[in-house]
Amino acid sequence: MKIAVLPGDGIGPEIVAEAVKVLEALNLGLEMETAPVGGAGYEAAGHPLPPATLKLAQEADAILFGAVGDWKYDTLDRPLRPEQAILGLRKALGLFANFRPAICYKELTHASSLKPELVAGLDILIIRELTGDIYFGQPRGRRVAPDGHFPGAEEAFDTMRYTRPEIERIAHVAFQAAQKRSKRVTSVDKANVLETFQLWKDVVTEVGKQYPDVALDHMYVDNAAMQLVKEPKRFDVVVTGNMFGDILSDEASMLTGSIGMLPSASLNDKKQGLYEPSHGSAPDIAGKGIANPLATILSAAMMLRFSLNQEAAAQRIEAAVQKVLADGLRTADIYSEGTTKVSTAQMGDAVVKAL
Amino acid sequence: MKIAVLPGDGIGPEIVAEAVKVLEALNLGLEMETAPVGGAGYEAAGHPLPPATLKLAQEADAILFGAVGDWKYDTLDRPLRPEQAILGLRKALGLFANFRPAICYKELTHASSLKPELVAGLDILIIRELTGDIYFGQPRGRRVAPDGHFPGAEEAFDTMRYTRPEIERIAHVAFQAAQKRSKRVTSVDKANVLETFQLWKDVVTEVGKQYPDVALDHMYVDNAAMQLVKEPKRFDVVVTGNMFGDILSDEASMLTGSIGMLPSASLNDKKQGLYEPSHGSAPDIAGKGIANPLATILSAAMMLRFSLNQEAAAQRIEAAVQKVLADGLRTADIYSEGTTKVSTAQMGDAVVKAL
Ligand SMILES: CC(C)[C@H](C(=O)O)[C@@H](O)C(=O)O
Ligand SMILES: CC(C)[C@H](C(=O)O)[C@@H](O)C(=O)O
Numbered sequence: 001m002k003i004a005v006l007p008g009d010g011i012g013p014e015i016v017a018e019a020v021k022v023l024e025a026l027n028l029g030l031e032m033e034t035a036p037v038g039g040a041g042y043e044a045a046g047h048p049l050p051p052a053t054l055k056l057a058q059e060a061d062a063i064l065f066g067a068v069g070d071w072k073y074d075t076l077d078r079p080l081r082p083e084q085a086i087l088g089l090r091k092a093l094g095l096f097a098n099f100r101p102a103i104c105y106k107e108l109t110h111a112s113s114l115k116p117e118l119v120a121g122l123d124i125l126i127i128r129e130l131t132g133d134i135y136f137g138q139p140r141g142r143r144v145a146p147d148g149h150f151p152g153a154e155e156a157f158d159t160m161r162y163t164r165p166e167i168e169r170i171a172h173v174a175f176q177a178a179q180k181r182s183k184r185v186t187s188v189d190k191a192n193v194l195e196t197f198q199l200w201k202d203v204v205t206e207v208g209k210q211y212p213d214v215a216l217d218h219m220y221v222d223n224a225a226m227q228l229v230k231e232p233k234r235f236d237v238v239v240t241g242n243m244f245g246d247i248l249s250d251e252a253s254m255l256t257g258s259i260g261m262l263p264s265a266s267l268n269d270k271k272q273g274l275y276e277p278s279h280g281s282a283p284d285i286a287g288k289g290i291a292n293p294l295a296t297i298l299s300a301a302m303m304l305r306f307s308l309n310q311e312a313a314a315q316r317i318e319a320a321v322q323k324v325l326a327d328g329l330r331t332a333d334i335y336s337e338g339t340t341k342v343s344t345a346q347m348g349d350a351v352v353k354a355l
Numbered sequence: 356m357k358i359a360v361l362p363g364d365g366i367g368p369e370i371v372a373e374a375v376k377v378l379e380a381l382n383l384g385l386e387m388e389t390a391p392v393g394g395a396g397y398e399a400a401g402h403p404l405p406p407a408t409l410k411l412a413q414e415a416d417a418i419l420f421g422a423v424g425d426w427k428y429d430t431l432d433r434p435l436r437p438e439q440a441i442l443g444l445r446k447a448l449g450l451f452a453n454f455r456p457a458i459c460y461k462e463l464t465h466a467s468s469l470k471p472e473l474v475a476g477l478d479i480l481i482i483r484e485l486t487g488d489i490y491f492g493q494p495r496g497r498r499v500a501p502d503g504h505f506p507g508a509e510e511a512f513d514t515m516r517y518t519r520p521e522i523e524r525i526a527h528v529a530f531q532a533a534q535k536r537s538k539r540v541t542s543v544d545k546a547n548v549l550e551t552f553q554l555w556k557d558v559v560t561e562v563g564k565q566y567p568d569v570a571l572d573h574m575y576v577d578n579a580a581m582q583l584v585k586e587p588k589r590f591d592v593v594v595t596g597n598m599f600g601d602i603l604s605d606e607a608s609m610l611t612g613s614i615g616m617l618p619s620a621s622l623n624d625k626k627q628g629l630y631e632p633s634h635g636s637a638p639d640i641a642g643k644g645i646a647n648p649l650a651t652i653l654s655a656a657m658m659l660r661f662s663l664n665q666e667a668a669a670q671r672i673e674a675a676v677q678k679v680l681a682d683g684l685r686t687a688d689i690y691s692e693g694t695t696k697v698s699t700a701q702m703g704d705a706v707v708k709a710l
Contacts, residue, residue: 083547113584114468132504134489134515140550145518149487153518156554160489160515163500163508190598192438195495199511225602226609229468229584243545247580247602254581 001030001308004060006037006053009082010281011291011344012066018293018348019064019300022320025352026313028304033060038068038082038281048085057089062307063274064300065089067281082281090130095266095274096166097173098128098245099302102232102252105261107325108334112257114232124235124252125177128245129162129170130266133196135242137161160196162241167200169269171207174239178214181236185216188224188240188248200241221248228252253278260292260333263299265306273307275299289343292331294321297351320354327354356385356663359415361392361408364437365636366646366699367421373648373703374419374655377675380707381668383659388415393423393437393636403440412444417662418629419655420444422636437636445485450621450629451521452528453483453600454657457587457607460616462680463689467612469587479590479607480532483600484517484525485621488551490597492516515551517596522555524624526562529594533569536591540571543579543595543603555596576603583607608633615647615688618654620661628662630654644698647686649676652706675709682709 005020007013023030035053036044044050048068057063068082078084089095104112104122112119137159145155171187178185187204189197201218208216219227221244227234228248232255240248253259262278277295285291301317304310329350330339342350360375362368378385390408391399399405403423412418423437433439444450459467459477467474492514500510526542533540542559544552556573563571574582576599582589583603587610595603608614617633632650640646656672659665684705685694697705 078547078553081547087548113470113473115470118468135548136503137512138502142550142554145516147493148491148516148518150518150520153520154554155516155518156550156552157492157514157516158549158551159512161500161503161510161512163503163505163510165505165508190601192433192436193442193490194513195497195511196513197511198433199497199509222601222605225580225606226614229606229609244602246545246577247599250577251580251584251606254584259581 001028002060003030003032004056004063005032005034006057006063006065007034007040008037008066008068008281009039009070010067010283010286012068012281014289014291014344015277015293015296016064016066018344019296021348022297022317022351022355023300025355026316028310028313037065037085039070039073041085042073042076042080042082048080048082049088054088054092058093061272062303063089064303065274065276066296067277067279069281070283087135089274090266091136093272093274094131094268096129096131097170097267098130099265100126100128100249100253100278101262102126102256103262104256105258105325108258108261110336111334112255114255119232119255119257122232122256124232125181125237126245126249126252127170127174127177127237127239128249129166129240129242132162132166133242134158134160160194162196162200164199164203167203168207170239171204174237175208175211175214178237179211183214184236185214186224186235186238187216187218188221188238188244189218190221192220197241204239224248225251228255258334260331261294261298263295263302265299265302267306271307273303275303289345290332291344292333293344293348297321297348316355317351320351323354324350356383357415358385358387359411359418360387360389361412361418361420362389362395363392363421363423363636364394364425365422365638365641367423367636369644369646369699370632370648370651371419371421373699374651376703377652377672377706377710378655380710381671383665383668392420392440394425394428396440397428397431397435397437403435403437404443409443409447413448416627417658418444419658420629420631421651422632422634424636425638442490444629445621446491448627448629449486449623451484451486452525452622453485454620455481455483455604455608455633456617457481457611458617459611460613460680463613463616465691466689467610469610474587474610474612477587477611479587480536480592481600481604481607482525482529482532482592482594483604484521484596487517487521488597489513489515515549517551517555519554519558522558523562525594526559529592530563530566530569533592534566538569539591540569541579541590541593542571542573543576543593543599544573545576547575552596559594579603580606583610613689615686616649616653618650618657620654620657622661626662628658630658644700645687646699647688648699648703652676652703671710672706675706678709679705
């Protein structure tokens, strides 16, 4: 079992180091190889996704990814910016199914912006389609407006697109995930305005007929953004497109108040996957040894579960994380009075010890 | 001064009746004419925006709008559904500038999902572009996919588009609004992925140079969705496109916990405007006399301010609403122990009395 380890920028290297530590402690005989990506890829090889890094990722069973991005790359041309590495990996590996759990840990309920009773026990799974939609749709670009309000003016445009098979496969992923949970799927669309999401709604409804044990409802994206704030616990599995999923999964993560705890997985149809924390590269705290490695460690657990068929090992990691939380260990981002503040490395060590 | 009164569906007629009551009590000599819209338009004339209603709206100085929509119209073909009336009015009248304040009233802070210290005194103004973007961009439709992941498959698509002058005019609206407030504008985009929003960001930055007294910052839409939850008070004026504005303005409204209090205005370049509450038609409580009319009454105040040049009258209404809140009057949606529950009509009467 081969893992491509791509630490990236900012706090990426620090948090990935702890996840690697945990994986090694499990003695699973994983073959891990590291390569630069994002800003680090640009520094090392002039491109955020150097060809050697891409090749390593393609040949691996799974990718353990840190985070990319730093203000110092903001002035680069778009194709050279760090985030192009993520988009490039998603596209090259066909990672169409993004799993973004939004879980509120009992011990961290108070960290949420929301009142505790609204988030205690929260456990939402957002499934975001990740290789289609307006993210990749052609044509796109700048031009002279051919029509519209200001024909002849300078214009930029993008194309939102979904085909039936793309919607079908992500819908199956969502319904199957729901079967292992509370058996409810909310499909988020904007069918009242967009042709793309009318097709989305139609196809999800059709696929849903194959899962009579799962309750399906439909919600407009603006309403979903509201209901997440109003009553987040009404949701179980939420499935949506790439653009709406980008927004709603981040909103949902932040509801928990502890985004430093949230992992993610992005899978293709061969169960190859990219595993990364839901949070970003946080260049402001990079190198200080204070970042929370738990989201990355939990991403490694998802990797064992989804790509490496090691359910038992995944559960060991998850139980160890629960244990360190119960023991009161906290990195700065989740610290509160009465708990013990630890560094990035101390947290990793504690998880290893708790395994 | 002529006002088109379009009550619409659900609770629309009840809440608009109270706003009309308040406007009449001001004795401004307003000429008000009522016409059916939405589901009511469909019932009366076979179309959500009957030609006579559109003509009335176009000839009026302002439109006082209730709400549209009811589950019973969900099975109609899309062009006949109630929400097409709103889209049709926005397009026909060129109502490009949507003002969506998200204000947390002192007396209602506890109603928010968020912890009181995060929302007490919240006062955000979201300015949403309302006639461009993927809402109206051509081409759109269904077809056989010409390329992409599944060439030959059934596909639906939409086009996101913005021209430079469309972005310029909404940017000017935002900067000018900020000059009257805390002098901060946050422009929300997705320039890291979308060509349209790279142009958006470039143009807003350029226009910003004409307003050196206003601080401008840029935020990705996914981050904005998070920051609204994490630290809503960091925002003053938020300006964004039609699609992102739809999502973020609803999220921001719900943060206040009292969406029944929030008005909105949609203006064109001749200061003609459509004024409506931020909430929907709530068919489940229609006809019960329990809906909150204050968002509509406050929308009437915005109408006096923006379209009818009656600032003093607008302020009288706003002060009256403050007074009834301070007096402890509450409709069911904002009721809490120790306050006095009143009906829709009683609330309208109380505002009239407090004028
Ligand atoms: C960095 C960016 C391109 C990316 C996205 O929009 O998908 C990020 O926000 C994410 O959600 O992984
Ligand atoms: C009803 C719908 C078309 C509309 C929109 O998406 O603009 C509504 O959500 C709004 O925000 O006014």
